Amino acid sequence: xxxxxxxxxxxxxxxxxxxxxxxxxxxxxxxxxxxxxxxxxxxxxxxxxxxxxxxxxxxxxxxxxxxxxxxxxxxxxxxxxxxxxxxxxxxxxxxxxxxxxxxxxxxxxxxxxxxxxxxxxxxxxxxxxxxxxxxxxxxxxxxxxxxxxxxxxxxxxxxxxxxxxxxxxxxxxxxxxxxxxxxxxxxxxxxxxxxxxxxxxxxxxxxxxxxxxxxxxxxxxxxxxxxxxxxxxxxxxxxxxxxxxxxxxxxxxxxxxxxxxxxxxxx
Numbered sequence: 001x002x003x004x005x006x007x008x009x010x011x012x013x014x015x016x017x018x019x020x021x022x023x024x025x026x027x028x029x030x031x032x033x034x035x036x037x038x039x040x041x042x043x044x045x046x047x048x049x050x051x052x053x054x055x056x057x058x059x060x061x062x063x064x065x066x067x068x069x070x071x072x073x074x075x076x077x078x079x080x081x082x083x084x085x086x087x088x089x090x091x092x093x094x095x096x097x098x099x100x101x102x103x104x105x106x107x108x109x110x111x112x113x114x115x116x117x118x119x120x121x122x123x124x125x126x127x128x129x130x131x132x133x134x135x136x137x138x139x140x141x142x143x144x145x146x147x148x149x150x151x152x153x154x155x156x157x158x159x160x161x162x163x164x165x166x167x168x169x170x171x172x173x174x175x176x177x178x179x180x181x182x183x184x185x186x187x188x189x190x191x192x193x194x195x196x197x198x199x200x201x202x203x204x205x206x207x208x209x210x211x212x213x214x215x216x217x218x219x220x221x222x223x224x225x226x227x228x229x230x231x232x233x234x235x236x237x238x239x240x241x242x243x244x245x246x247x248x249x250x251x252x253x254x255x256x257x258x259x260x261x262x263x264x265x266x267x
Contacts, residue, residue, distance in 0.1 A: 003221065003228045004214055007166070010232055014239040015171060021243070023250045024178040032253050033191060034110040037101070039249050041115045042141050043242075044101045046148040048084060049125070050164045053152045055081055057160070058216075073219060076212045083204055090196045097197065104193035125149045140248035144241045151234060158220040162231040165213035167238025173202045173210065 026032055059074040060066050068074035089095045089103075102112050118135060122128040129149050132142055151163045176198040221227040 004218060007228070007232055007235065011166060011235055011239060014236060014243065015174065017243055018171060018239065018246065019174050019178060021178075021246045021250070023246045023253075024181075026250055026253045026257075027179060030108050030190065031256065033108050033194065034105075035253050035256065036249055037105045037108065037110045037194070038114075039138065039141055039245065039252070041101060041105065041112070042118075042137075042145055043245070044098055045115060045119055046145055047164075047168055048096070048098060049152060050148060050160060050168070051077070051080060051084055053160050054157070054164060057155075057157045070219065073216050076216060080209055087200070090193065097201070100193065100197050100200075104191065104197050107193045108191050125152055129153070138248055138252075140241075140244040144245050147237060147241045156230070158217070158227045159230055159234045161213070161217055161220055162234040163238045165210075165217050166231070166235035167242065169209045169213045171239065171242070176202050 023036070027036060055061065055077050058070070058077050059068055083097075085096050086094050087097060087100070089100050095103075102116075105112050114136075118128075122131065129146065132146055135142070137145075148163065151159055154160070180195070180198055180202075217231060221231060
């Protein structure tokens with residue numbers, strides 16, 4: 001059995017926990033979607049730093065330019081950067097997926113002030129990590145961001161690629177399909193911008209980015225048992241951080257609904 005199959009078998013229980021998470025069953029109202037988006041947006045934002053870290057290591061972004069040692073992987077990363085940083089939105093306007101997500105948040109009345117403040121306040125990974133403990137975020141949000149930037153800080157390409165591949169590209173279609181299915185086909189009319197964003201990622205990650213990310217992992221690890229073990233550990237941690245974030249979102253949604261029920265009962 002090849003190494004990718006072994007990794008996938010080891011990750012299967014965590015992936016199943018995410019696919020069958022209670023969160024999806026609680027996304028029944030616009031207020032629930034608002035809570036979800038306000039906490040999930042940090043994953044949308046820090047994904048770009050993972051991608052840019054890979055671009056910096058697998059393509060040439062310095063001057064004078066030098067050809068990449070592997071043009072196939074360089075092309076793959078550059079294609080993802082094109083689609084993530086300057087995709088075409090539902091109206092045919094070039095826009096990053098992060099900006100599309102912010103517009104979708106505005107559409108449902110979710111607050112974007114906190115994420116915009118964080119995105120605009122720090123000029124390096126070191127500065128962000130140093131100040132993260134003082135940023136007013138929930139525990140799982142901080143832990144998710146910290147893991148992402150700690151991984152980037154290793155400067156070890158195969159570890160960054162593991163978080164990118166198995167923590168994002170490979171799992172995202174499964175998660176977003178659950179959200180769309182839970183919408184009972186009403187999402188396209190209740191929150192069309194979010195629906196477009198989710199469907200766009202299912203299309204890109206499921207058909208192109210996921211399979212190509214797997215090829216990238218195989219190339220970066222080669223025959224190194226140590227690197228393959230690193231990939232497994234980083235991928236497991238990435239999925240656990242996502243589960244913790246999903247747990248926290250679910251708890252907040254439940255608290256809102258319980259508070260509303262209590263208020264109605266007292267009225």
